[in-house]
Amino acid sequence: MSESKKENVTEAKPTNTMNPERREVLKGFATIPVVGVFFYNLWKKLRIDEMRRQNLLADLITTKDAPAAISSSSSGDHLRIGIIGYGGRGQHLVRGAGFATPEWTARASENAQKNKLDKGFETFMQQEDLNVSLTGVCDLFDVRAEMGIAASENEIRPGGRPAEAAKKYRHHTELLEDDNIDAIIIGTPDHWHSQIAIDAARAGKHVYCEKGLTRTFDEAIDLYDAVKEAGITFQLGHQNRQVEANEKARQIVEQGLLGPVNLVEITTNRNSSWGAWVWDIHPEANKNNLDWDTFQKPSPNKIKFGDEALARFFRWRCWFDYGTGLSGDLFSHDFDAMNQILDLGIPKYASASGGIYFFKDGRDVPDVFQATFEYPEKELTLLYSATLSSNQSRGNLIMGHDATMQLGGQSNRGSVAGFIVTADIESTRYKEKLNDGIINPQYPIYSYTPGSKQIDGITSATSRYFANKGLVYTYREGKRVDPTHLHVQDWLDSIRNGTQPRCNIDVALHEAVACHMATESYLKGRRIEWDPKKRRLV
Amino acid sequence: MRNYLKCFVPTSDVSYNQCQLTGLVVLRVLIGWHFLYEGIAKVLNPYWSSAAYLLESKWIFSGLATTIVANPTLLTMVDNINMWGLTIIGLALTIGLVERPAAYAGMTLVLLYYLFMPPFVGYDYSVPTEGSYIVVNKNLIEAAALFIVACFPSGGIIGIDKFLVPKSEH
Numbered sequence: 001m002s003e004s005k006k007e008n009v010t011e012a013k014p015t016n017t018m019n020p021e022r023r024e025v026l027k028g029f030a031t032i033p034v035v036g037v038f039f040y041n042l043w044k045k046l047r048i049d050e051m052r053r054q055n056l057l058a059d060l061i062t063t064k065d066a067p068a069a070i071s072s073s074s075s076g077d078h079l080r081i082g083i084i085g086y087g088g089r090g091q092h093l094v095r096g097a098g099f100a101t102p103e104w105t106a107r108a109s110e111n112a113q114k115n116k117l118d119k120g121f122e123t124f125m126q127q128e129d130l131n132v133s134l135t136g137v138c139d140l141f142d143v144r145a146e147m148g149i150a151a152s153e154n155e156i157r158p159g160g161r162p163a164e165a166a167k168k169y170r171h172h173t174e175l176l177e178d179d180n181i182d183a184i185i186i187g188t189p190d191h192w193h194s195q196i197a198i199d200a201a202r203a204g205k206h207v208y209c210e211k212g213l214t215r216t217f218d219e220a221i222d223l224y225d226a227v228k229e230a231g232i233t234f235q236l237g238h239q240n241r242q243v244e245a246n247e248k249a250r251q252i253v254e255q256g257l258l259g260p261v262n263l264v265e266i267t268t269n270r271n272s273s274w275g276a277w278v279w280d281i282h283p284e285a286n287k288n289n290l291d292w293d294t295f296q297k298p299s300p301n302k303i304k305f306g307d308e309a310l311a312r313f314f315r316w317r318c319w320f321d322y323g324t325g326l327s328g329d330l331f332s333h334d335f336d337a338m339n340q341i342l343d344l345g346i347p348k349y350a351s352a353s354g355g356i357y358f359f360k361d362g363r364d365v366p367d368v369f370q371a372t373f374e375y376p377e378k379e380l381t382l383l384y385s386a387t388l389s390s391n392q393s394r395g396n397l398i399m400g401h402d403a404t405m406q407l408g409g410q411s412n413r414g415s416v417a418g419f420i421v422t423a424d425i426e427s428t429r430y431k432e433k434l435n436d437g438i439i440n441p442q443y444p445i446y447s448y449t450p451g452s453k454q455i456d457g458i459t460s461a462t463s464r465y466f467a468n469k470g471l472v473y474t475y476r477e478g479k480r481v482d483p484t485h486l487h488v489q490d491w492l493d494s495i496r497n498g499t500q501p502r503c504n505i506d507v508a509l510h511e512a513v514a515c516h517m518a519t520e521s522y523l524k525g526r527r528i529e530w531d532p533k534k535r536r537l538v
Numbered sequence: 539m540r541n542y543l544k545c546f547v548p549t550s551d552v553s554y555n556q557c558q559l560t561g562l563v564v565l566r567v568l569i570g571w572h573f574l575y576e577g578i579a580k581v582l583n584p585y586w587s588s589a590a591y592l593l594e595s596k597w598i599f600s601g602l603a604t605t606i607v608a609n610p611t612l613l614t615m616v617d618n619i620n621m622w623g624l625t626i627i628g629l630a631l632t633i634g635l636v637e638r639p640a641a642y643a644g645m646t647l648v649l650l651y652y653l654f655m656p657p658f659v660g661y662d663y664s665v666p667t668e669g670s671y672i673v674v675n676k677n678l679i680e681a682a683a684l685f686i687v688a689c690f691p692s693g694g695i696i697g698i699d700k701f702l703v704p705k706s707e708h
Contacts, residue, residue: 028700034567034632038574046582116608 052438076496078163082136082181082205084172084196086148088279089210090139090187093237094148096488097185098127098157099134101147105156127485129159130492136181138169141313142289143282171294172196176203183233183495185488186210189316190323191298194219201230206495208488210237211336212328213512215298217520217537220512227505235491235501236508238336242486245418248448249398249405250341257421257446258400259429264338265383265399268330271391276359276367277317277329281310296321311362318363320523325365326354326386327515327522334384334396336503336511337407342398344382346510347373350517351527358389371518384518402427403445420444513537552691562692565683566631566641572680573644574628580621588617595654596661603654623647631687634697641688645681652677 083094091101100108108121137148145168152166169175172192175184176199183206186196194214200207207227213236214220227234240246252258270276292305295313299321303309316322317329338344354369370385398405407419423430425441433439487503494501513530520537521528529538554562580586588606592613595603606612623643630640655663657671669676693699 024700027696028634028698030696031563031567031633034571035629038571038632042575042578116604 076131079130079132079182079492079495080135080164080180081132082138082166082169082175082178082184083134083148084138084175084184084186085188085192085210086137086139086144087187089237090144090185091147091151092484093185093187093208093210093488094134094151095124096127096482096484096486097132097134097492098130098159099151099162100124100154100157101151102154102156103147104151105154109156123482125156125158127158127482128489130489131159132492133163134166135164136169136175136178136184137166138172138175140291140295141282141285143284170291173199176200176205181205183207183492190328191215191316191321194223195298197223197234198226201226201232201234204230204232206233206491208235208237208491209508211511212324212332212515213508214516215323215328217513217516220509220516221535224505224509233491233495233498233501234505234508235487235494236336236503236505236511237487238333238503238511239483239487240333240337241340241502242483242490243337245407245448246337246340249407249419252405252421252446253341253398257403258398258405259402259424259427260379261342261398261400262379263381263383263399264342264397265385265394266331266334266338266396267384267394268326268334268386269390269392269394270330270386270388276388277315278359278361279315281314285310285313308362318359318361318365320364320519323365324515324519326367326369326388327352327371327519330386331369331371331384331518332511332515335382335514336507338382338396338398339507339510342380344375344378344380344510344514346513346530346532347382347517348376349374349527349529350514350521352518352521354522358387366522369518369522371521373514373517400424402429418448420448421446552694554690554692554695558690559692559695562687562690563634563696566634566637566687566692566697569644569680569683569687570628570631570633572628573624574632577621577623577625577628580617581625586617586621587613588620589613591665592616592654594663594665596663597653597656597658599650599654620647634693634699636702637691637693637697637699638688641684641691645684645688648677648684649681652681 081097083090086094091104094100095104105121105124108118108124111118112121134148134152137145137152139145139148149166149168152162152164155161167178167180169178175181184196184200186193186200186207186209188196188210190212193209193212194216197207197209201223214223253261287305290310290313292309292313296302296309301321303312312319312322317325323329335344350371350373352369352371354366356363356366357368359367367388368386370383373382373384375382396407398407401424403421403423405419405421422444423434423439423441425434427434430439430445434441439445491501493499517528517530517537531538592603592607606616624647627640627644627647630636631644652675655661655665657673657675659672691699
């Protein structure tokens with residue numbers, strides 16, 4: 001301020017002192033230099049930020065863009081698909097192909113009106129029309145088969161009025177014999193996967209099979225051989241393969257940002273009856289509309305139709321007769337995500353333990369389960385642990401000598417979560433940068449928030465928070481895509497182009513063998529070894 | 539009424555002693571600087587969005603916040619109002635240009651930030667904050683400070699407003 005010391009009162013009206021005009025002009029511009037100081041500091045900050053970013057990322061991360069959107073060839077041949085097993089997951093998969101039941105579209109549209117943030121209906125309607133018809137539905141429970149027929153005729157869908165309505169089949173073999181079906185989606189419980197998929201492969205139908213691949217190890221090997229022999233397009237239902245975060249994580253690992261990785265930890269906690277597979281028993285289910293005998297045909301233990309059978313039909317994940325519990329349901333997801341990021345392959349050894357400690361409801365699969373997998377050639381241990389009686393979300397960790405990657409985890413937070421990479425304080429690679437203060441081990445050196453496409457080496461506590469939560473930018477982008485839809489699309493595109501889908505039978509076998517090694521180890525109470533030459537477990 | 543409207547136009551029709559004037563100019567410039575950087579930091583970050591903040595909203599404006607986030611056009615508008623509003627208000631306060639409208643606009647903006655996320659007892663937010671607050675937070679204090687800036691303008695003495703005031707008043 002250019003006031004003279006003589007003045008102790010400043011008035012708006014100019015006083016007749018020396019150079020009054022000049023003095024007044026100077027007073028008017030008195031704070032302009034502050035703007036200069038501001039922009040000088042801003043320029044300095046931007047320069048330092050850019051230098052840090054260059055230092056950190058330029059030599060480490062070569063591809064700064066998010067993975068390109070999946071190009072679609074849905075304009076190619078019109079494909080006719082059949083669904084076998086139209087339960088909860090089957091319905092989701094068929095929605096991914098573009099067909100929802102009238103009940104679902106009505107409810108989703110109502111939900112969207114009630115809650116403006118509920119984008120389920122909008123996401124479905126904005127899905128790309130995949131140029132397919134739903135021409136066959138097979139379910140052992142009549143009510144669900146009828147729902148499938150209704151879905152095939154529902155005009156509320158991306159692409160409008162369906163080309164033709166689906167036909168109902170009592171048994172999967174009848175559906176597979178029909179020439180009006182090009183490809184099938186298997187949404188049955190695990191114990192039927194291998195038989196149906198092998199029959200389909202032999203009938204020359206392409207297969208999308210829900211995970212886990214099979215109920216037993218032997219079935220997995222048989223299915224693998226059948227698919228290879230028939231040359232059909234096979235996709236296993238791990239939609240995480242379409243998730244941008246995993247693709248980005250893979251690039252970072254490939255570029256060596258983490259240094260040597262010797263320990264990977266994956267976790268899948270849940271804490272609800274629904275999460276523990278205690279699903280609703282359909283009130284209309286009875287002996288006449290539910291084919292219990294066919295249902296239990298491939299399972300080792302048979303029981304007569306009754307209340308116990310109904311519970312087993314609708315809550316099949318609770319018994320080893322139909323599935324493999326935590327191993328095939330939740331571990332399989334996160335294993336496949338890690339296989340996608342780290343190219344793990346099949347482990348050499350597996351040891352598992354656990355027990356039924358909370359849900360003592362007659363189930364025989366454990367509700368607390370942990371397994372270790374050894375990869376001596378990769379010098380890596382994979383650690384899995386899960387409980388069904390705590391929601392404590394631990395995420396997944398890829399622990400490297402130079403940095404750790406923390407991912408939200410597929411089963412913990414769904415496929416929307418991002419990840420952060422934090423440098424290790426004892427890192428060799430970042431030693432200088434840590435010493436120079438360019439890297440602060442308290443803050444991530446890299447954070448990825450889904451949808452944001454943001455690459456930022458200058459992250460704060462706030463950005464770390466949102467990377468974990470990973471929900472905001474999807475709305476900004478305006479369009480949200482369901483990875484299940486992308487995964488079905490990937491399969492259909494591969495059928496049309498004769499290419500391999502992202503979760504093809506080769507990687508599917510990795511998942512299946514890893515899961516079955518853990519299950520076998522739990523059941524036998526000893527370490528299981530994989531013999532790759534003889535393709536057997538010892 | 540005339541008096542009331544008068545508070546919105548630049549004025550040089552005030553007198554302060556040296557200490558008062560210094561205090562008012564310093565207050566105005568500091569708030570201006572803060573607004574300017576809050577605005578520019580958002581303008582420079584192509585991924586910034588008010589959505590994260592709005593989704594956390596509680597109390598009377600939480601419904602409005604949800605409506606904004608659910609509507610991409612509205613959200614983009616709100617984002618622009620925030621980043622450019624903060625920048626322009628910040629610059630205006632710093633150089634003392636249209637000081638009173640800028641101070642009132644700034645006050646409204648920070649008061650809205652306060653009302654969208656009031657630190658009332660029992661309201662928990664998961665967005666990290668840098669201090670500890672109960673009922674009163676820095677947004678509320680900044681709004682009050684801007685009210686002072688608007689009531690005791692200094693831009694007509696030290697600032698560009700000096701040149702905007704009609705000659706007859708000099």
